[in-house]
Amino acid sequence: MKEKLVVIVGPTAVGKTKLSIEMAKRVHGEIISGDSMQVYRNMDIGTAKISVEEMEGIPHHLLDIKNPDEAYSAAAFQSEVKRCVTDITSRGKLPILVGGSGLYIQAVLYDYHFSKQERNEAITAKLERQIELEGIMSLYTRLTEVDPEQAKKIHPNNHRRVVRALEIYEATGGTMTELQKNQRKELQFEVQLVGLEMERQLLYDRINNRVDEMIEKGLVSEVRQLVAEGYGECQSMQAIGYKELIPYIEGQCSMEEAIETLKQNSRRYAKRQYTWFKNKLDINWYSVEPETINEKFRIIINDLAGFLKER
Known part of the structure; x- marks a missing residue:
């Protein structure tokens, strides 16, 4: 029998983290991060990494496992997620994979076979x-x-x-x-794919507000510290939330310009995420609104009742 796995996807700022916590509390689940940037230590604010308080006691996996100058790949992610799913399942819990890194999620679900070609x-x-x-x-x-x-x-x-x-x-x-x-298209887990979507302008407003909150929480100081520690040229610092602020720190643009660029890049990224998931995976989509999001979460969890009872 294939191991069961719930996957929650969608664009940034749509509410995936909140849904995953509510679901994990209801179904005795543990959460696996499906975000390619949240693996890095000390890159917290810019990646919207969940805090210990926000976890509400729910175990989380694949957070803070790499330094910013260490390489990380979809192949490594695939291997780590397989290990986590087996471990969580063996303890009678439900693994819940949550994130917006499309290729990483696809690599796990379809047992993507990465090139075995030896490095030349x-x-x-x-x-x-x-x-x-x-x-x-x-x-x-x-x-x-x-x-x-x-x-x-x-x-x-x-x-x-x-x-x-x-x-x-x-x-x-x-x-x-x-x-x-040439990859195989057979799912390697018994999967329920849940996608969250939101009316575009509402989502963009949430993204803009999130950026403002990141700045208030100290994102500039976080980026400045990473640069001071010698990570400024690392590939991880090309992530949205970091690359936009480096020019400001180096005196190449104003704070206002950096923030506007960050908001614009975040909105564009959300659009790309949504398009990718729509085109690549067979997902059960749920439209959410800020005012009714908790009620919609209850509906989603109830819709999964049959799948969960078969565990």
Whole structure:
């Protein structure tokens, strides 16, 4: 029998964390973070990481397991989630995976097989030398030519992923996109997928308010401290919530400009998240409103009653 898993997805600021806590309390669940940035220690405010008080005693997994300069990947996430699901299930609890990192969630649900191609150190070194001599955009432009679909998924500043995608192409003659399209589509868990959505302007208002709250809580100080500790150039600092404030800290823009950029990037990210989940996964969607969100949460939990009773 496959292990049971509830997955809660949706755009940022829609209410996933609150629903997961309410569900875990009702069904004796434990929560697995499905956020690719909340694995990093001391990156709390900008990632909207849940506080100990907000957990209400519910165990959470895959938070604060890496330093900001350590690499983290969908493959590592997949392995960690499998381990967590087995552990939580063995103790008679229900694992609840919560987050907005689409590729990470998909990798877990469909037992995504990552490339077993061994790293070709010679090719990697050559590509990295090219970055040093010509800059990352030289490699990124080439990636857009040989694998345009993959290029759309990778930020140009993500040197590691750009190099890996080109390394696979040069070593095998095949693209990362081709590799992904050949993946199996069978779910490896008995899954209930719950998606939260909200009328766009309401969601955007919540996102803007969340950014204001982050600033009030000390986001600037958090970013400044990370930069002071030498993490400013790390890939983790390219996350939304951090990269927008570094120019302000370095005196390249005003606080107002940095905050507006952060709000704009957060809204755009929410739109991309929603589009990705709509296109990639078969999800039971629930539209929520701030005023009636608690009632909608009760409906969602009741809708899962049959699935949960079969445990």
